[in-house]
Structures are given as structure tokens and as C-alpha cells.
Amino acid sequence: MRKLHFTFIAATLLYGCQTADDALTTGTAPPAVSGSAAIAIAGDMATRLAEQIGPVGSTTIKMDNDRSEFATALEAALKGWGYAVITDGKVGKDVKPIELAYAIDAIDGQVLARLTTPSLAFGRAYTPTAAGAKPASALSIMQRN
Numbered sequence: 001m002r003k004l005h006f007t008f009i010a011a012t013l014l015y016g017c018q019t020a021d022d023a024l025t026t027g028t029a030p031p032a033v034s035g036s037a038a039i040a041i042a043g044d045m046a047t048r049l050a051e052q053i054g055p056v057g058s059t060t061i062k063m064d065n066d067r068s069e070f071a072t073a074l075e076a077a078l079k080g081w082g083y084a085v086i087t088d089g090k091v092g093k094d095v096k097p098i099e100l101a102y103a104i105d106a107i108d109g110q111v112l113a114r115l116t117t118p119s120l121a122f123g124r125a126y127t128p129t130a131a132g133a134k135p136a137s138a139l140s141i142m143q144r145n
Contacts, residue, residue: 110125
């Protein structure tokens, strides 16, 4: 189990080193994740994001929604927390949204979920179950300056 945590953290850190510019990107071909697993993972990740980015009432989140089950579940979870979520790219004149990129990858029977903002990146491995998904690793958080 300790090797899994180290591998997860190393993979997350190395993934961040591969970025060619400061643009946030969303994976183009997310793996198929069942509806219940997508909802469970998105709910947990939205909770962790809410803990990190602060007040709900004044925060707007801008994200791409590729209409995958995970993207739809993440959007719904963020709205459930009370965040205004922009998915069509149309930002009001006086609105400064937090840009959110997400990725979800299936590896060795587990699902690695990552959320990235310009100042924060975090991820966690999950094990899909019949009822959804359960965390299989600790939450990995990287703060950017």
C-alpha cells in the first residue's frame, strides 16, 4: 500500500512537469467510469476543492464539460456546494472565475482523479465498487506560487 501511495504522488508530480505552458487542459478522452463511481469521485473531489478554495458565495468556477459522466457529475457536485459554474466559456465582464481543469484515468483497476487550478493541483486514487467508489489513497495536494 505504501508503494501505491508513493507511485501515485510521484506520478502526480511528474505529470505536472510535462506541461508545456501555463494553460490548463482537460483530458480529451476520459475513460468510461460508471455513473455511480463518477458521482462518488466527483462528490469527494468537489468537497476537497471546496476545502481549499474558500467561500462559496463569491466564487465562480470555469471548467470545460466534455459531457462525460465524470464532467457532468463534477459540475453537479460543485453546484451542489453552491458555486457558480461556467461551462460555456462565457464569462461576465466583472467576473474573475477560477479556471478548473480535471482529468480522470483508469490504471490497474483503479481510477486516478485530478483537479487543477492555477494555484492548486490535487488528486487521489479510487477503487470502483458496486455502490460507487472509495478512496484508495491519501489526497495529494500541490500548492503553486
